[in-house]
Amino acid sequence: MIVTRIELVDYRNYVTAAFDLTPGITAVVGRNGQGKTNFAEALGYLSTLDSFRGAPAEALIRAGADAAVIRATVRHDDGRELSIEAELSRSGRNRVLVNRQKLPRTRDLLGVVRVSVFSPDDLALVKEGPSERRRFLDDTLVALALKYDAMRLELDRVVKQRNTLLKQAAGRLDEASETTLDVWDAKYAELGDRFGQARAVLIARLGPIVQEAYEHLAGVVTPVELRYEPVWRTLGLAAALAAARHDDVRRGVSTVGPHRDDVELVINGMPARTHASQGEQRTLALSLRLGAHRFVTEHTGSAPVLILDDVLSELDDGRATALLHHLPPGQVVLTSASALPPAARPDAVVRIEAGASAAEGSGTGPWQGPVGDTVTGDG
Amino acid sequence: MAAYTTPVQVLIDELGRLPGIGPKSAQRIAFHLLKVPADDVARLAHALTEAKAKVRFCARCWNIADDELCPICADERRDPTTVCVVEEARDIVAIERTGEFRGRYHVLLGAMSPLEGIGPEQLKVKELFARIEPEGITEVILCTNPNTEGEVTAMYLARMLQPFGVRITRIASGLPVGGDLEYADELTLGRALEGRRDLSA
Ligand SMILES: [Zn+2]
Numbered sequence: 332m333i334v335t336r337i338e339l340v341d342y343r344n345y346v347t348a349a350f351d352l353t354p355g356i357t358a359v360v361g362r363n364g365q366g367k368t369n370f371a372e373a374l375g376y377l378s379t380l381d382s383f384r385g386a387p388a389e390a391l392i393r394a395g396a397d398a399a400v401i402r403a404t405v406r407h408d409d410g411r412e413l414s415i416e417a418e419l420s421r422s423g424r425n426r427v428l429v430n431r432q433k434l435p436r437t438r439d440l441l442g443v444v445r446v447s448v449f450s451p452d453d454l455a456l457v458k459e460g461p462s463e464r465r466r467f468l469d470d471t472l473v474a475l476a477l478k479y480d481a482m483r484l485e486l487d488r489v490v491k492q493r494n495t496l497l498k499q500a501a502g503r504l505d506e507a508s509e510t511t512l513d514v515w516d517a518k519y520a521e522l523g524d525r526f527g528q529a530r531a532v533l534i535a536r537l538g539p540i541v542q543e544a545y546e547h548l549a550g551v552v553t554p555v556e557l558r559y560e561p562v563w564r565t566l567g568l569a570a571a572l573a574a575a576r577h578d579d580v581r582r583g584v585s586t587v588g589p590h591r592d593d594v595e596l597v598i599n600g601m602p603a604r605t606h607a608s609q610g611e612q613r614t615l616a617l618s619l620r621l622g623a624h625r626f627v628t629e630h631t632g633s634a635p636v637l638i639l640d641d642v643l644s645e646l647d648d649g650r651a652t653a654l655l656h657h658l659p660p661g662q663v664v665l666t667s668a669s670a671l672p673p674a675a676r677p678d679a680v681v682r683i684e685a686g687a688s689a690a691e692g693s694g695t696g697p698w699q700g701p702v703g704d705t706v707t708g709d710g
Numbered sequence: 711m712a713a714y715t716t717p718v719q720v721l722i723d724e725l726g727r728l729p730g731i732g733p734k735s736a737q738r739i740a741f742h743l744l745k746v747p748a749d750d751v752a753r754l755a756h757a758l759t760e761a762k763a764k765v766r767f768c769a770r771c772w773n774i775a776d777d778e779l780c781p782i783c784a785d786e787r788r789d790p791t792t793v794c795v796v797e798e799a800r801d802i803v804a805i806e807r808t809g810e811f812r813g814r815y816h817v818l819l820g821a822m823s824p825l826e827g828i829g830p831e832q833l834k835v836k837e838l839f840a841r842i843e844p845e846g847i848t849e850v851i852l853c854t855n856p857n858t859e860g861e862v863t864a865m866y867l868a869r870m871l872q873p874f875g876v877r878i879t880r881i882a883s884g885l886p887v888g889g890d891l892e893y894a895d896e897l898t899l900g901r902a903l904e905g906r907r908d909l910s911a
Binding site: 422424485488489491492493495496499507508510511513514515517518 | 822830831869870
C-alpha cells in the first residue's frame with residue numbers, strides 16, 4: 332500500500348496544501364516551524380485517528396477554522412485506488428469518507444492507511460514511564476490485527492468502570508457490591524488474560540528483531556533484551572485480582588492488571604532507562620520502532636508507509652547511514668530541517684514554507700541531485 | 711451568557727438535554743421549529759404530552775404499555791415459561807421483528823455501568839427474580855447488548871439466577887461486537903436467538 336497524494340485543509344498551520352508522494356523515498360524539507368511535522372502528523376492521523384505527538388483533536392484544527400480536512404489517495408498492491416477524507420470538527424463530530432462513502436464509525440478507517448512513524452519523541456519509549464511502552468506494544472498489536480483495537484478499548488472501559496465502582500465503595504464493600512465487583516473482575520480477567528498473552532507473544536517475537544536492529548544501527552554486538560514479566564500473569568488475572576481485592580477496595584483503585592504493565596528494556600544486562608547513555612537510549616528507541624515496523628511488514632505481508640520525522644538529524648552520520656541502509660523496502664517519507672546525509676537518496680523532494688508546499692524534481696522521474704546542496708541555505 | 715432571547719434559549723436548553731442531541735443540533739432543531747407553521751408545532755407538543763400521559767410501563771415486564779399490561783404480556787398465546795431479558799423496550803421491537811421468539815420479555819431499563827451510577831439496584835433486577843416462581847418460568851434468555859456493560863449485566867444475572875434452577879442462556883455471538891441490539895439486522899438477531907448458549911451450571 333502506498334499513499335500517492337495528501338491534501339490538507341485548515342490542518343494546523345495549513346490553509347490548503349497538497350503533497351504528491353513517490354512510491355519510493357519522498358524528502359520533505361524546510362526550516363523548522365514551517366509545518367513538516369504537521370504534515371507527517373496528518374498522514375499518521377489517517378492510520379491511528381490520533382496525533383503521534385499526543386495532541387488533542389482541537390489542536391489539529393487551524394486557529395479560526397471550524398474543521399480540518401485530511402484527504403489522501405491510497406494505492407493498494409493490487410492497483411486498487413481509494414480516496415480517503417477525514418474531517419475533524421471542533422464539535423467533536425468527526426467523519427470519514429472512503430471513496431465518497433461515509434463510514435458508519437470513524438474507527439472503521441483503521442487498517443486502511445497503514446503508517447509507521449519514527450520521531451525524536453520516541454526517546455520517551457526508553458526514558459519515560461510504563462504508559463509509553465504499553466502504548467508502543469498495543470499500537471503494534473493493532474497494526475498486526477485490528478481486533479486488538481476493540482480489545483484495547485474494551486479493556487480501558489472495564490478498568491474505568493471497575494475503578495469507579497471501587498471509588499463508590501469508599502473503602503468498604505457490602506455483600507451486593509461484592510457480587511457486582513465479582514462480575515466486573517470476571518470480565519476484566521477474561522479480557523486481560525487474552526491481552527496479556529498477546530503482549531507476551533509479541534514481546535517474544537519482537538525481542539530478536541529489536542536486538543538485530545540495534546546491532547545494525549550501532550555497528551557493534553550488544554545484548555538487548557525486552558522483558559515482559561508482570562506478576563499477575565503467573566497467577567492468572569482472576570486470581571491476582573482476588574488477591575489484590577482488599578488492597579483495591581481500601582485504595583479505591585485497581586492496583587493489578589494489564590493496565591499497569593511495563594516492558595523492561597535491558598542493554599548489557601542493565602536497565603536501559605537508568606544505565607544506558609543518551610546515545611544508547613536513542614539507538615534503542617529507534618531499534619524498537621524499526622523492529623516493530625519490520626515485524627508488522629513481515630507479518631502482514633505489506634509494508635506500512637514509513638515516516639521518519641526529523642529523525643536523521645538526531646543521529647550521528649554513521650547511525651543515520653546505517654538506518655537508511657537497513658530500511659525494509661516500502662514507501663518512505665522523511666522530513667528534515669538540515670542537510671540530508673549522503674546515504675539518503677530521495678526520489679522526490681517537497682519543500683515546505685509557512686504551510687505551503689512546492690515540489691522539486693517530482694514528475695520528471697527520480698530526483699537524482701545532491702539533496703544536501705539543495706537544502707543548504709535553509710539553515 | 712444567553713445568546714438568544716429567553717424563550718428561544720429555554721427551548722434550546724430543553725432540546726439539548728435529550729439523549730444524542732448536542733448544543734449545535736439543539737440550536738438547529740429550535741430554529742427549525744420556529745420556522746414551521748404553528749399547527750405543526752402544536753401537533754408535536756400534543757404528541758409529547760399525550761405520550762407522556764397515556765403511555766406507562768407494563769406492570770409485569772416494564773415494556774411500554776398503554777394499559778396495565780403491554781400487548782405481549784396480555785397475549786394469551788405467548789409462552790409464559792420463557793423470558794427474554796432486554797435492556798430497553800426498543801430492543802423488544804427488534805426481537806419481535808425476527809419472529810423467532812414466542813415467550814415473554816423483561817425490560818431492565820438499562821445496563822450495569824458504575825460510570826453512569828447504574829448498579830443492579832437501579833435496574834429492574836429484583837422485579838425479574840420476583841417473576842420466576844409465580845409465572846413458572848423455566849428458561850431465561852439474556853438478550854442484553856453485546857457490549858461491555860451488556861455482557862457484565864448478563865454475567866451478573868446468570869450468577870444471581872443460579873439458585874432458581876432455571877435454564878439460563880445468552881444469545882450467541884454473530885451480533886456485531888460493541889453494537890446495540892437495536893441496530894442488529896433481523897437475520898443476524900434471529901440466528902443469534904436460535905444459537906443461544908447455555909450459562910446454567
Ligand atoms: Zn409486559
